[in-house]
Amino acid sequence: MSILELLRQHGEIARTSTLIQKGGTKRDIAATVAQGSVVRVMKGWVASRQADAEQLTAVRSGGRLGCISALARWGVWAADDRSPHIAMSQHGRRLSDVRMAGSTEAVMHPRAPVDTGTRPRLDRPCCFHWSQPAGTENDLDWIVRPFDAVKQAVYCQNLEHAVACVDSALHHGVLTAEEWATIATALPTTFDECVSLIDGRADSGLESRIRVRLQKLGHRVDVQVPVPGFGKLDLLVDDRVGLELDGDRFHSTADQRRRDLAKGLISLRFGIPIIRAGYVHAIDDWDLVYEALRRMLDLTALRVA
Template structure:
């Protein structure tokens, strides 16, 4: 094996035991250490190595929760500023600790399983981030909803059960998830990925009236898409469904505007629900 390329494939940092198990010799491991540093006993790190992997190995843990979301391809707006590690020890000062691992970790990388990553997020992260991570995992078929439900039945998991109850597995983006949660928090009836005859599927349908579309970066990528979008929007209005469109930035930076616009439409069309 090429020990240097193998170490690079691990993000440029690994335990010497991992390298030896993969077939590297002690002499090769020593040579690799000479190219970089030994940040802690039994760890070899090349210059420019993955800082999250290095942090996890030095602290004898594995990345999980929001800190492992990107590694598993899950939706998260940005990683938590304070790293989240699953650890068995009590020496916790520089990170957020998760104590329970129910599933095997990655074979060679310091990353918790996707199941544990999502479970930790459901119990830990702000609601929008927790729901988004679970939504993307279930929608992509990476985790079964039934498994998560079975794991959050304990009384102390009420927070996780609530977050999981808000997962539809129908959203096509994280901003769509966050917009839906804003509307649900207002007590409005929300249908995700609703299908309207002649119009097709829409991101969100509020109170059976207002269509809300969250446009991604690829929106109107070509003329044909632009023309089809205008047709759908006109047909929706002809059938009595006013449409509001927003870029993700409005969901993230000006949610009050989003809620205000929808509320004004519901009121003007006589569909604003009364919630005692």
Template sequence: MIDVEALLRPTGGIALVGDLRFTASEHRAFARAAERGLVLRVRAGVYAMPELHDDLLRAARVGGRVAGLSALEHHGLWVPPRATATLHVEVGDSMRIRRTAGGSSVSVHWMPATTRPRFTVAPLDAVLAGAATELPRPHAVAVLDSVLRRTPLTALDLRFLSQHWRPGARAAAALADGRAESGTESIIRVVLRGAGIHATPQARLPISDLARADLLIGDRLVIECDSEAHHSDPASRRADLERDALLMSLGFIVLRIDYQRAVRHPEQVVAEVAAIVQRGDHLSGWRGPSPEAGRVAPMPPRVNP
């Protein structure tokens, strides 16, 4: 019995039979495996493992691989809003496309027939170059921050990759910071920077050894950025409120910004922060002891009555 999984594993789980160089008997065995449900025949001559993600199967039915913004999730990266509404598929220019096979919303992009991999997902470097070019800068930086946070790529690697990107994409890469822990945090940091306000990511706070502020402006303004995936259950929310109260009791100002505000109304966030900064409330006013501190003032001369 032919081991279809062993044959498809090196190609990511999807392959064109012609690329596998089957003999006639192996081809028949593969067809029988498809009849038994051990492997899917996604289109003429193309087979896939049944457990693959639906995006990969849809792209293969169209004739290619998941690419562009659609590939971000498959590389484990932050995904901007509405990026999943359209499936982006790269197809070799020698392949006959079946656009309707991918569903109602598919965008096809052509690539040279010799490009590999032919199916599955476009390589990370190509995906990053496209995202950094196409997305608004705050969202592009959020993607690149997630690269430094979730993949083995370092800031030096990213700088090397971005050398041949377009100027706007290179500028986004220069702003990437692996300390950022969420897309919400990255977006707010970048829009504040655009307004001339510097925010330090993951700054230490004096409430415990591990306590960090998502963003710290000056030495007093703490911005906490809540992603969609976190801080939504009641227990986490109570913990957030208790932490915020403790920080405020120590003299900090705490602003909590959720994902929806960050992506839909970043200008409101900038206006609120700018008002605090313009008043100087982001600074505690403590500048250390004055030169006179610790000195004993001389006693005034005693006057006899």
């Protein structure tokens, strides 16, 4: 197997010792570097031309992508923070300039269940996590395991984002229920609320965030509620009003819009009105969304009474 093929299997960047362990040779590596298709990142590290700037920053810092940066490479909800999150070893070092040369298309983990089209996080200074876990045989050199990334995210992110990260990791099978139980059991009691709110049925990070928001306001919220004969509602609030949260990725084509309209009509046949809100509405104009939801809840409460 060529050095480029080995690098592709390992996420486009790796230690030279890893490549040699997997069947490459020092001569092969040197020849591929001489050809210009592979570059030496630093002593003991090489990368293909497809390696992205966030990967290079983590490696040159002496760490690995961690926390939400790592989760993004697994196709998991990874919050809105645009800082590179880097898990550092005791030998790591901060770099003053994170805008290193590299691809502007993020490299996904080779075993990621979904490709979310994420981009390298380089808009803000690095966030360093000085607790890089020890590597295991199955780890890639440049990124921590999902187990460790989720644990870091729970400590790092606010309640909404932490819940969304865990929900998404569970939903996509990146983290098992047993692994989450191990993490949750070891958390301090200050994280009890976070643990109680986890629900891997959530289909998107946005659903998780809004569900948490509504539950903290005292509402009963169920997720992914079946609409007989036609899909599922994102959220059912207080057992009588549906809330559909429409991200651009799955609600932009003509077919998707027709499906959304049909779901609303069929839901009304069963006495459940639906409010639809896009990502921008739900996050940037939440007061408007919540006011509309409360009004619909008031109207349906009168009907029930």
